[in-house]
Amino acid sequence: MEKVRGVRTEKISVRQLEVGQVLTTTLLDEKGQILLGKGKRVTQAFLDRLKTRGQDYIFAEVLEEVTIETPVEDVSLETKQKTLHDLEETLTLLSQGKEVPTDPLEQDVRKILQEVKAHQELVIPITQLKKHDDFTFTHSLNVSIIATFIGKFLGLREEAIQTLGLGALLHDLGKLHIPPEILHKPQPLTPEEREVIQKHPAVARKILDEQTHLSGMAKNIALQHHEKIDGSGYPRHLFGRDISFLAQIAAVADIYEALTSDRPYRKALPIFEVVEYLMGNAGYKLDEKVVSTFVSHISPYQVGDVVRLSNGEEAVVSRLNPVLPFRPFVRIRTVSPDGKVVLSEEIDLSRSLILTIVGEIALQSQIKLD
Ligand SMILES: [Fe+2]
Known part of the structure; x- marks a missing residue:
């Protein structure tokens, strides 16, 4: 097992924000656009702006350690x-x-x-x-x-x-x-x-x-x-x-x-x-x-391969499936506007009827999330 650092987003209610609060994470809108950066202070003007936009929920970036299986070498x-x-x-x-x-x-x-x-x-x-x-x-x-x-x-x-x-x-x-x-x-x-x-x-x-x-x-x-x-x-x-x-x-x-x-x-x-x-x-x-x-x-895959899914999204192979090797576990991979890689929860492609892998984006391109 290997730990890599990844970023995911968490939906939060605007009501949780208070004037004067210093942000410990970056706030994003539903399209991943930055609303207010980490370390900035929440102002009344900022809350008013969200209200005008009719935004009840926003997204906070959460830095997390993602555990993935270490790719196995066939022969050293x-x-x-x-x-x-x-x-x-x-x-x-x-x-x-x-x-x-x-x-x-x-x-x-x-x-x-x-x-x-x-x-x-x-x-x-x-x-x-x-x-x-x-x-x-x-x-x-x-x-x-x-x-x-x-x-x-x-x-x-x-x-x-x-x-x-x-x-x-x-x-x-x-x-x-x-x-x-x-x-x-x-x-x-x-x-x-x-x-x-x-x-x-x-x-x-x-x-x-x-x-x-x-x-x-x-x-x-x-x-x-x-x-x-x-x-x-x-x-x-x-x-x-x-x-x-x-x-x-x-x-x-x-x-x-x-x-x-x-x-x-x-x-x-x-x-x-x-x-x-x-x-x-x-x-x-x-x-x-x-x-x-x-x-x-x-x-056909190894952990860390970046693949294209049938819905057009990019995903990273997070675990192999010994029973159905062509249907591994993946995490959908998106890149936030400031270039951070965001990984979704793990998806078991063997249980998904509609989601399949349609291509490999970069063979053996291990995810590096620094
Ligand atoms: Fe031969």
């Missing part, structure tokens, strides 16, 4: 940086054709799993993963973390989750051998170029076979992460159970991560659309249980 920045560093080093050595020990990455994956397991939340505020987009290899790291979360939510054994995390970390290793002009091409790919791209899982498996001592299970994640249960995937067009379960988890994590990131040929898709896409393919191209477990454990 320190662990992410260390993993990215080791990943970069491992991939560099592998691309030079050297034999590489994978112990550092195994340790990193173990650390990630420890942190994921210690994560008490029922839902992961998934947008946090996007904070560190500027790092190279962030995609692989994110896929590994997401896959680890899915493994935990599915109740997999620790050993299996570690294999999953490690395989996911190295899943796109084969892309190092794709010419950048094809990999980052903004235009649609030619059939020949697509063929080159579709070789990356097999290339990865070959490199891992020749230059590492990884387990077959971990290596298969790299080989099979683009296979689909209806046989429409690549490189081997495997069906259902022929695809390793860990590779099917990595596939869901990979698609989620890729679609929610900007690419040279398209902008990142909103989480709602990505969730729709995953659910639309569940049981058809993607494993149904993996998808349903994943989407029921992610929250």
Whole structure:
């Protein structure tokens, strides 16, 4: 829990004001315009003016401490940086054709799993993963973390989750051998170029076979992460159970991560659309249980996000809802004429039939109410 200072308004009767009284708060009219500032003295002329305006009630600003849940980090920045560093080093050595020990990455994956397991939340505020987009290899790291979360939510054994995390970390290793002009091409790919791209899982498996001592299970994640249960995937067009379960988890994590990131040929898709896409393919191209477990454990918001409501008002996410992650608790946010942020009482959007979130105003813009 974290305390932030906020300001709310309280309706008071004009009759409560007395001539000569020194104001301890600022008085506002119903539109939020300042009538008399804090520290000023109430005069008879002021009361007469209110009377002429027919104002029986005015609003007083009340400074209050607002308690909000502290946003939860999925995995600490320190662990992410260390993993990215080791990943970069491992991939560099592998691309030079050297034999590489994978112990550092195994340790990193173990650390990630420890942190994921210690994560008490029922839902992961998934947008946090996007904070560190500027790092190279962030995609692989994110896929590994997401896959680890899915493994935990599915109740997999620790050993299996570690294999999953490690395989996911190295899943796109084969892309190092794709010419950048094809990999980052903004235009649609030619059939020949697509063929080159579709070789990356097999290339990865070959490199891992020749230059590492990884387990077959971990290596298969790299080989099979683009296979689909209806046989429409690549490189081997495997069906259902022929695809390793860990590779099917990595596939869901990979698609989620890729679609929610900007690419040279398209902008990142909103989480709602990505969730729709995953659910639309569940049981058809993607494993149904993996998808349903994943989407029921992610929250598109985190505490402090500023969102637009269907009535046009701005609100701050004050609490996540583990049962209906798309309907968190919010406080309506208004700014008084002198620039102070005013937060309403908490509203439970899961109980509101008419009020919904229609957009995010500034992703991860934590409220700062100083
Ligand atoms: Fe891939």
